[in-house]
Amino acid sequence: MLFAILWSASCRKDFEYAPSNGHLSFSKDTVYLDTVFSNIGSSTYTLKVFNDTKDDVVIPNIALENGTSSFYRLNVDGVAGKEFNNIPIYAKDSLFILIETTIDIVEPTANELLYTDAIQFDSGPYQQSVQLVTLAKDAIFLYPNNELKSQSEIIDVKVDESTEPIELEGFVLTDDFLTFKSNKPYVVYGYAIVEENKKLNIEAGSRIHFHQNSGILVKNGGSISINGDLSNNQELLEGEVLFEGDRLEPDFDNVTGQWGAIWISSGSQNNTINYLTIKNAQIGLFVEGRENNSESTLTITNTKIFNSSTTNLWARNANITGKNLVIGSAGNSSLLIENGGYYSFTHTTISNYWNKGFRFNPALEIRNDTRTNPDVAYDLQKAEFKNSIIDGNSQIEISLSPKEQHTFNYSFENCFIKINESNASNYPDNTAFFSNIIMSGELDYFSPIDNDFRIGFESEAFNKGDVDTANAVPYDILGVSRITSPDLGAYQAIEKEF
Template identity: 25%
Template sequence: MRFLLPLLLLLSAATVLLPGCEPKEDLVTTDSRAKLEFSLDTVKFDTVFVTVGTVSKRLWVYNRNPRAVRVSEISLQSQPGITYNLLINGDAGSVARDVEIRGKDSLLVLVRATIDPTPSDLKPFVLVDNLRFRTNGNDQQVKVVSYGQNAYFHTRDEIRVNTTWKADKPHVIYDYALVDSATTLTIEPGARIYSHAGAALLVGGQLLVSPTFRPTGELKPNDRNFVYFQGDRREEEYANRPGQWAGIWFLSSSRNSVVRFAQIKNSAFGLLVINPRNLRPFPSVTVENSIIQNISSAKQAFTNSGLRIGLEGAAILGLSADFTVRNTLLANCEQYAVFGAQGGTYQFDYCTIANYATLANRQTPSFLLADAIEVNGQARPAIAPRLTMRNSIVWGNSRNLEELAFVNGEQYAGNISISTSVLLTKKYDNTGPLGQAKNGNILNPQQGPNYLFRSTPSRPLGKTLDYQLDTLSPASNKALPLPSITTDLLNRPRLSPPDIGAYERKNP
């Protein structure tokens, strides 16, 4: 044992004198055969509005070699009309040099594109470039494809003269566009309106969407003649995400607005009338042949002339408002599809409310009317609303919810008329002054919700939801003809007897 300690000391000293051993994965190879691999062969940006940067796209770069490689240059040459920025290891720029990737490791490259205006082309255009990686004298490339488009930009616009938004280029709203109280904004058929996060179209005067458009034949569900309102995020993951923008808001001074052949989606509110002081005449909005869907559940606080009100999202929300709605689909709202309070007149003819919440566990009815609402934490004086509903559907994705509700409804039961409609309601089935088991209504059909529509989140048919009637739908051929409405949402003729809801089922 007395020789053990000197021996250990001798071995320790010898170890210090040995050359350092660097891990194999940190040794940099200069072999020209060392190649990189990539998670994508093409980095693709969907339509990018000119002058507006996109979100960053991810590209993973893999070094499958056992030793490290030094990438002498990573570059993306910006072409005329487009600027690219790279983010690599926290450093931003158009070029990165001497970037090392350890053996069997990877590198994340973020790419961002900004497209400058092109003076000539009003249609979408394509710009192609190559992201180049130079390693040990070898060049490898990944294509970068950007689809660009010119647009009209409205940043805090205040529209004080009668104006028409044309359909030749998209319109992009930042913060807001405000229609003055003495002004009319007309939007042409086929226009595309994109709103940045939180942006709103504010209407103090009159909004006319496709006011004179008369289609000559059947329209497709995504027909080019519809006016589209949605957020400005064009990536696929945002295609149906609620709450991306604020919606279309009608102020107490607005009058006689018309929204026809429009699709409004992915907003906090669809059509919101806010008139908390009950100023008369109430703002009025007529909605025809339109779709409002994917509406958020987030509660928002509004301040108007010292009045504070909290409102949750809805496809149609009226605060002392008049709405006339025909041939319209309201779908996939995280809270209400329709919410009306403090009086107002609501008329729904041939409408479909298919309220299948997709993100939240909805606990609210799809259709709610109330005679009062809290302002500054206190209830305002009650004003009874009026409702006429004919040949419509009120449905949702939970048979445990009451989809039709009236706050203090017994006090204004004489103002409510619902006929030849399909309703999901237990409370108002056949008792009391609000009982709806009359006037030709179909309540809680026992063949179940699975056969009411063609495709729903609970019974999907492929990736597309389709709220047209299923062949076994209890709403088929059960409506009473309305002489003033002879076509459906897609301009198909109403048959005899017609179908209940926004869509007329075509003959097989």
């Protein structure tokens, strides 16, 4: 009996709560939810509420200031809603509140909306509040509907022998949607298909965001023209075109493989790309050509491709001319050339410092066949690299795989090529294939792990370029003149920032 009385007395306090009376504290006084697109849900954010007193307390009311019309949603101790009553917190304990939002921009002329609300605790003289702030951007959403006809396509590309060809869902871009403008960002769901005899034009400053497993498919006879400009502000990049995922939170800024690919399929010709950044794709740019096709498949200049989960630039029997390119880190090769073709790369930085797992392939791989089908091979008519860098965090960053009875023409002139000493004899200098090659040394990058491949004055690439080659590409990717003393790669050396 005595034990029962003592037990009852010791537990009675669990059922008696004092009012909070304005004595709560919070992990934040303002919760900033990162930028979202209109009508797309945000990530989940957390607010922690503390009871620092010696008493168990009850919060009479927790509610959003804007009430049931608020664009915010709350979850308090596992219960979803917008208003909660009589919420207890034990002494010296805490309470978690989860916060999400989906904002609808209803004003037709508004491209952005700074939306604010507050979580209010209690009322009257004891009321406390935590502010909520979110920036929402209006966007043009492209997805299969009545205007954009849905299609299915099979992409015959494989990452390795264990994978199957990729089947994708797409939609045809009608004439009304064949020009992407810079006044609003675009959000693409599925693959936007450019059909035969159609051209997709993308204006300078455009921002294209792709949902998971989404991208652009340029079909046989179609083409794409990406018309970015040099930016005056290298932080805002107001002139460049940007392709990336549709999650705008900073935590997703460097998450690889968020979306699919830009696929230029066989039979598409005279595609042009200038000042484009492609980041965080599965395959950044996949370009197919035709056997013995001397017509240009793609001319690509002043462009950066990095952080693809497989390959940044994957070319298959294509005809590509590239100048001032930065082909950065990727899960496999940075640049993969298969099934021969025609290629010319000048002042290109191919550098793979992948740090998100194992990487088994070099930064640059060139072959007559494909990894997955070595029995079928084609002629490599030309693969020339001038005033360029082939580098990475592996000992050997180049692989050349010729096939007997097939042409395999390649050349490297005035290039830095990362190899180790034991393999140096395989890449002799002053021959028809290798001329003025640097095989070791520090490149003095700004931050290769962050795909910042600008170089400082201590770089082995400093002032090592051929002047005649540089005259054909007189300015680097940032608009700096290289005519008199060219450096290797896409960037001229500048003073490093400390």
